[in-house]
Every structure is written in structure tokens, then in C-alpha cells.
Amino acid sequence: MPTLLLTHPDCLLHDMGAGHPERPDRLRAIEDALAAPVFNRLKRERAPLAQLALIERLHPPGYVEAIRAAAPKQRLVWLDPDTAMSPGSWNAALRATGAVVYAVDQVMSGAARNAFCTVRPPGHHAESSRAMGFCLFNSVAIAALHARAAHSAERVAVVDFDVHHGNGTQDAFWSDKDLFYGSTHQMPLFPGTGALSETGAGNIFNAPLSPLDGSTRFREAFTTRILPALDNFAPDVLLISAGFDAHRDDPLAQIELTEDDFTWVTEKLIDVADKHAGGRVVSTLEGGYNLDALARSTAAHVLVLMQASS
Numbered sequence: 001m002p003t004l005l006l007t008h009p010d011c012l013l014h015d016m017g018a019g020h021p022e023r024p025d026r027l028r029a030i031e032d033a034l035a036a037p038v039f040n041r042l043k044r045e046r047a048p049l050a051q052l053a054l055i056e057r058l059h060p061p062g063y064v065e066a067i068r069a070a071a072p073k074q075r076l077v078w079l080d081p082d083t084a085m086s087p088g089s090w091n092a093a094l095r096a097t098g099a100v101v102y103a104v105d106q107v108m109s110g111a112a113r114n115a116f117c118t119v120r121p122p123g124h125h126a127e128s129s130r131a132m133g134f135c136l137f138n139s140v141a142i143a144a145l146h147a148r149a150a151h152s153a154e155r156v157a158v159v160d161f162d163v164h165h166g167n168g169t170q171d172a173f174w175s176d177k178d179l180f181y182g183s184t185h186q187m188p189l190f191p192g193t194g195a196l197s198e199t200g201a202g203n204i205f206n207a208p209l210s211p212l213d214g215s216t217r218f219r220e221a222f223t224t225r226i227l228p229a230l231d232n233f234a235p236d237v238l239l240i241s242a243g244f245d246a247h248r249d250d251p252l253a254q255i256e257l258t259e260d261d262f263t264w265v266t267e268k269l270i271d272v273a274d275k276h277a278g279g280r281v282v283s284t285l286e287g288g289y290n291l292d293a294l295a296r297s298t299a300a301h302v303l304v305l306m307q308a309s310s
């Protein structure tokens with residue numbers, strides 16, 4: 001079974017203006033890296049548009065309509081100090097969520113072993129009724145709910161190694177014991193949530209890191225906290241919020257990881273997925289703002305997914 005790679009040109013048309021770190025060139029840099037011959041075995045497909053009914057499993061219809069109505073005909077509309085919509089943003093957001101939902105369909109049906117979604121805008125900061133932190137719809141949380149509603153998955157896990165805490169995903173999962181959220185992230189840092197003491201219904205596992213913690217502490221957080229909890233949870237499918245902004249070259253944070261750390265964590269997560277979930281892993285891009293580091297880190301992550309599916 002192949003590794004599925006999903007993207008769509010519409011994701012390039014969401015543009016929050018010159019100088020914004022979450023920019024279309026991020027996807028171009030990743031696509032350039034994934035053009036190397038070693039990635040020829042990827043099964044490449046275009047992301048479909050998400051059905052609104054699927055988005056509305058998490059976001060109230062009034063919020064979805066407000067986002068649609070906010071999309072400008074020209075220039076930019078700012079939803080918060082960090083998050084804007086351009087004329088292409090609505091379709092980009094539907095493609096981003098559509099990619100992760102479709103990837104869940106393909107992996108749950110056995111058409112693909114695992115999948116990576118090269119999409120933007122990211123999603124893990126989006127709360128049910130609030131766009132924030134470059135995010136409009138919480139694609140990974142929507143896809144988790146879809147895995148339960150449309151497939152046989154009883155327990156769905158999201159592991160988030162983006163350097164920022166996925167407050168939106170934590171919120172969405174907070175009181176549901178059959179959903180797992182595990183996150184490493186820098187604290188203090190945007191959005192300010194993600195303390196060790198935030199445990200939900202015993203299904204939330206935060207592992208905050210301090211600036212300059214680096215590879216050793218990052219791996220410790222996984223081996224002592226996230227991975228044992230994930231193993232104990234025994235997910236039927238594992239979703240990954242793959243942000244690469246904990247890289248040492250990233251301009252937004254100071255956790256100082258390298259590509260090797262992303263290779264390592266991907267291998268460890270796949271081990272748990274192999275044990276409990278038949279290897280079913282759906283990973284989607286969140287952050288990562290140094291183009292070279294983002295491209296190298298994503299390539300390292302996707303290569304591990306491919307090795308697991310060969």
C-alpha cells in the first residue's frame with residue numbers, strides 16, 4: 001500500500017500579504033523538495049473540497065457562514081492581528097480540510113497505508129467559533145471526528161509536534177475520552193495554552209518545552225509522556241499535526257530541533273500506529289516558516305511515512 005500525498009493549487013491562492021510568515025512559498029518549497037526521485041513512489045492526488053456538513057461536525061454553521069462571508073473580493077480582510085483572508089482563502093481552507101478528511105477515507109479503507117497533506121492554511125489553532133493563529137478551520141480535529149462518524153474508528157489520536165500548542169484541537173477534544181491529544185510545544189509562546197495541568201478528561205497530554213530545550217528534551221518529552229500515553233490509549237488511527245517550526249532555523253521559536261528529530265519522532269509514532277492502528281497514519285502540515293528548514297524537515301517526515309508503507 002502506498003503513501004498518499006495530497007495537495008491542491010488552490011492552497012497557493014490563500015495569501016495574507018507580503019511579509020507574512022505563513023505564505024504560499026512554503027508549499028512551493030515543500031513541492032520542490034518532494035520532486036526528488038526518492039519520492040517518485042508517492043501516490044499523488046489533488047485534495048477535494050471539504051463538504052460543509054463535515055466541517056460543521058466541529059464548527060457551528062453560523063461560524064462557517066461567517067468565514068465564507070468574510071472572504072473579500074479583493075485585497076485582505078483581517079480576522080485577528082495574525083490571521084487574514086484573501087480572495088483565495090475560502091477555497092484554500094476547503095481544500096486543506098478536504099485533504100485531511102479524504103486522507104482519512106483512503107487510509108481507513110485500506111487504499112493507502114498512510115498519508116501526508118501538503119496544505120495551507122493550517123488548522124490546529126482554530127477553535128470551534130474562532131479563527132486565530134493563521135488558522136480558519138481545524139482540519140485535523142474535523143478529520144478525527146470524521147474517522148469516528150464515517151468509519152469504524154472508536155479511538156482517534158492526534159499528536160501535534162508543532163512548536164505552538166494546538167489550543168483548538170485541545171478544545172475540541174477536551175471532554176471526549178475516545179479522542180486523544182498529545183502535544184509538545186514551547187512555553188511561554190503563542191497561544192499561551194498547553195500547560196501540563198491541562199488534562200481534559202484524562203485524554204489530553206501536554207508536554208511544554210522551554211526555549212533552547214533542543215533535541216534531548218524534545219525526545220524525553222515523547223519517550224516519558226506522549227508515547228506511553230498514546231500506547232496506552234491504543235488508537236484505531238493516528239493523525240499528526242506536523243508543524244516544523246521547532247526547527248533550529250525557524251524564526252518564530254527557539255526549540256532548536258533538526259531534521260533528525262523529525263525523522264525520529266515520526267518513526268516512534270509509526271511504531272505505535274503499527275502496534276495498535278494497522279499503521280494507519282494521516283499527517284498534515286501545520287507550521288514551519290524557514291523555507292529551507294521546512295522543506296528538509298517535511299521531506300524527512302514523508303520519507304519515514306514511505307518507508308513504513310513499503
Ligand SMILES: [Zn+2]
Nearest residue numbers: 162163164287
Ligand atoms: Zn506553529
